[in-house]
Amino acid sequence: xxxxxxxxxxxxxxxxxxxxxxxxxxxxxxxxxxxxxxxxxxxxxxxxxxxxxxxxxxxxxxxxxxxxxxxxxxxxxxxxxxxxxxxxxxxxxxxxxxxxxxxxxxxxxxxxxxxxxxxxxxxxxxxxxxxxxxxxxxxxxxxxxxxxxxxxxxxxxxxxxxxxxxxxxxxxxxxxxx
Amino acid sequence: xxxxxxxxxxxxxxxxxxxxxxxxxxxxxxxxxxxxxxxxxxxxxxxxxxxxxxxxxxxxxxxxxxxxxxxxxxxxxxxxxxxxxxxxxxxxxxxxxxxxxxxxxxxxxxxxxxxxxxxxxxxxxxxxxxxxxxxxxxxxxxxxxxxxxxxxxxxxxxxxxxxxxxxxxxxxxxxxxx
Numbered sequence: 001x002x003x004x005x006x007x008x009x010x011x012x013x014x015x016x017x018x019x020x021x022x023x024x025x026x027x028x029x030x031x032x033x034x035x036x037x038x039x040x041x042x043x044x045x046x047x048x049x050x051x052x053x054x055x056x057x058x059x060x061x062x063x064x065x066x067x068x069x070x071x072x073x074x075x076x077x078x079x080x081x082x083x084x085x086x087x088x089x090x091x092x093x094x095x096x097x098x099x100x101x102x103x104x105x106x107x108x109x110x111x112x113x114x115x116x117x118x119x120x121x122x123x124x125x126x127x128x129x130x131x132x133x134x135x136x137x138x139x140x141x142x143x144x145x146x147x148x149x150x151x152x153x154x155x156x157x158x159x160x161x162x163x164x165x166x167x168x169x170x171x172x173x174x175x176x177x178x
Numbered sequence: 179x180x181x182x183x184x185x186x187x188x189x190x191x192x193x194x195x196x197x198x199x200x201x202x203x204x205x206x207x208x209x210x211x212x213x214x215x216x217x218x219x220x221x222x223x224x225x226x227x228x229x230x231x232x233x234x235x236x237x238x239x240x241x242x243x244x245x246x247x248x249x250x251x252x253x254x255x256x257x258x259x260x261x262x263x264x265x266x267x268x269x270x271x272x273x274x275x276x277x278x279x280x281x282x283x284x285x286x287x288x289x290x291x292x293x294x295x296x297x298x299x300x301x302x303x304x305x306x307x308x309x310x311x312x313x314x315x316x317x318x319x320x321x322x323x324x325x326x327x328x329x330x331x332x333x334x335x336x337x338x339x340x341x342x343x344x345x346x347x348x349x350x351x352x353x354x355x356x
């Protein structure tokens with residue numbers, strides 16, 4: 001019997017940010033300040049995705065939409081992966097997330113945040129492409145885009161810059177060079 | 179006797195940031211990760227500036243360069259403004275910074291950080307233009323670009339986007355709309 005070649009999963013992170021790199025007021029707050037152009041871009045991009053990864057707070061905020069998708073919710077509140085409908089709750093300290101996603105044969109996985117999930121995926125080599133939408137605001141406080149344990153210099157390569165509306169929302173596409 | 183019309187001071191902030199909105203590893207660390215294109219842009223811009231505003235930590239890091247300029251160092255460690263050569267040390271809780279700068283007849287003032295100084299100037303209507311250089315790194319930790327007391331939505335208007343080198347450093351110019 002021939003064994004199938006394992007699928008190479010591609011990981012794409014989508015971030016909507018203020019100019020000063022803030023993605024939310026606090027860990028419980030939704031996003032009501034992003035442009036419709038960013039929303040449209042995200043929805044179009046997610047049409048090609050096999051599964052999304054989110055943290056527990058992000059899942060709670062967008063539950064009604066996310067439970068319709070293949071969603072992996074990273075949480076410390078479970079030991080074994082638990083499946084409800086199309087939503088897996090998984091503790092990445094107990095289970096190897098990469099292997100888990102590979103076993104599902106997902107080709108395209110999207111990372112939707114929050115800040116600790118973006119940093120987790122980057123640290124664990126599950127972030128190949130990064131889309132950052134910068135909305136024209138400064139917040140001066142709130143949740144920073146990536147929240148990792150320590151300062152580290154991850155090199156990216158800019159692939160494109162687009163201005164997506166008149167007020168000056170820009171969309172940056174980066175490739176992870178690490 | 180005719181009184182002179184007071185000069186209208188224009189305030190321009192210059193920020194060099196990672197993709198994730200970090201400007202430094204910590205409050206004592208210098209910046210060794212910005213591109214030479216950003217450095218050249220900053221030096222050229224500062225040629226037209228009458229004075230720069232910095233915080234005490236930023237001043238300590240760049241003292242040898244800054245003491246050659248008209249520099250205003252914001253510090254809580256003094257009550258009355260103190261002048262050493264061309265460098266004023268001033269406590270913005272004790273003295274009205276806007277009035278002080280106006281009294282000096284400065285037309286162009288540049289704000290060079292750090293994070294609390296950017297937020298202070300924005301809050302006190304001393305930030306008309308904002309240049310943000312985004313270097314193609316993600317740091318996941320460190321000092322966030324603006325550090326204010328609370329979340330607030332300041333609207334900006336994007337005026338230009340430029341890619342300033344091959345590796346993908348971009349330079350954003352914004353106007354404060356508040």
